Amino acid sequence: MTDIIPANEYQALDRADRMIIAGQAANQAAQGAVFADYRSRKAPNTLRRQDNDLAIFARFLAQVHLSPGDLANDSQAWQGITWGIVAAFIQWQLRAGYAVSSVNMRLSTVKVYAGLAALAGVIPAGELAMIRQVKSYKRTEQVRLDDNRAAAGVPTRTGYKKALPVSLSKKQAAALLIQPDTPQGRRDRLMVALLIGLGLRVGELAGLTVDNFTLTDGTVIFYRPKVDKIQTHKLDPISLAALRAYIDSGDAPETGSIWRQSLKGRGLDSCGLSTRAICKRIRYLGERIGIKGLSPHDLRHYWATQAARNHTPLDRLQDAGGWASLAMPGRYVEAAKIANDGVRREE
Known part of the structure; x- marks a missing residue:
């Protein structure tokens, strides 16, 4: 508790005030460990996919002249991230020709880590609520979007992953x-x-x-x-x-x-x-x-x-x-x- 109030002053407080201060101290401790705790619970494959998603998000942030930090491990790297930035990230991916399914997955990853940053006290609760309102694309919307991108000469998939499986007889x-x-x-x-x-x-x-x-x-x-x-x-x-x-x-x-x-x-x-x-x-x-x-x-x-x-x-x-x-x-x-x-x- 001495990080919040000197020990002698803390002992002089009544029980209700001590509980409030103890709660604040517990929150600070939990906020500092929220990213590490979350990642310790996830399988290596999940972490690899999320790290790749966040690396692409960091590439976008760098291109719009925002200096990304360690988005996967450091809550402070999420300082200043808003719903508008997340929405712009989606449009950037679509213009770059990423598959809509991949765009949806990266949006999900960004929302998860934005939630962790909010728990760490970096992203305000109101901003997190707005970020969570950024919508992914439904299946019917994906088809229309890809048709429009194809008509405009924009790729609908990057990399080697196939859009559809090979169907065997x-x-x-x-x-x-x-x-x-x-x-x-x-x-x-x-x-x-x-x-x-x-x-x-x-x-x-x-x-x-x-x-x-x-x-x-x-x-x-x-x-x-x-x-x-x-x-x-x-x-x-x-x-x-x-x-x-x-x-x-x-x-x-x-x-x-x-x-x-x-x-x-x-x-x-x-x-x-x-x-x-x-x-x-x-x-x-x-x-x-x-x-x-x-x-x-x-x-x-x-x-x-x-x-x-x-x-x-x-x-x-x-x-x-x-x-x-x-x-x-x-x-x-x-x-x-x-x-x-x-x-x-x-x-």
């Missing part, structure tokens, strides 16, 4: 599972089988180890950072057969990562595959059967689409896919519906 999915009976081919078949059969994210796939699998009961246990859960999944027959072939042939390592890197002579080398290497390999496997731009996420998309078409209950699809809410699996279920099913026409 059952025939194409089956073709991806046909791989040579070589060390590399057996590894690739297991990789594709797990993506198609379990709907894993590429990071989840890359993180699999030999110890995650139990051949006797045909299961795999793995961590899902997106929802901070450890899950056990039953392997489908194709994935289980691919796993057995990979292990029984001696291709799989004895310990550590289940994956081994490729050698130019079609053999396998040291343990471990990065997400980038897996993405590159899936793209190559797709091109080999005439599919351009295939990604691991496209195979996850195929898994979810097939599960929805087979009438998987929404809550089961959410759990199996590792989604935090029903919103994303709900899209797959909605897309799988036959729009005119049940419509009666006069004979």
